[in-house]
Amino acid sequence: MKGICLSALLGIGLSPATAAAQNNPIVIENQQPGTSQWQISGVRATDTDGQIKGYASAPSV
Numbered sequence: 364m365k366g367i368c369l370s371a372l373l374g375i376g377l378s379p380a381t382a383a384a385q386n387n388p389i390v391i392e393n394q395q396p397g398t399s400q401w402q403i404s405g406v407r408a409t410d411t412d413g414q415i416k417g418y419a420s421a422p423s424v
Contacts, residue, residue, distance in 0.1 A: 385391075
């Protein structure tokens with residue numbers, strides 16, 4: 364009986380967190396399959412050319 368009550372209480376306690384995660388756009392996006400099409404191929408940054416090696420914009424930070 365104690366195990367059933369404990370299971371019921373834990374289930375009730377997890378319900379709001381699960382519902383919030385299902386409606387969270389970041390969680391939904393992170394569940395999508397990834398792709399490597401965004402990667403630039405054949406280009407290598409060197410220190411002698413002074414190229415930009417990283418970039419962060421407001422949406423990506």
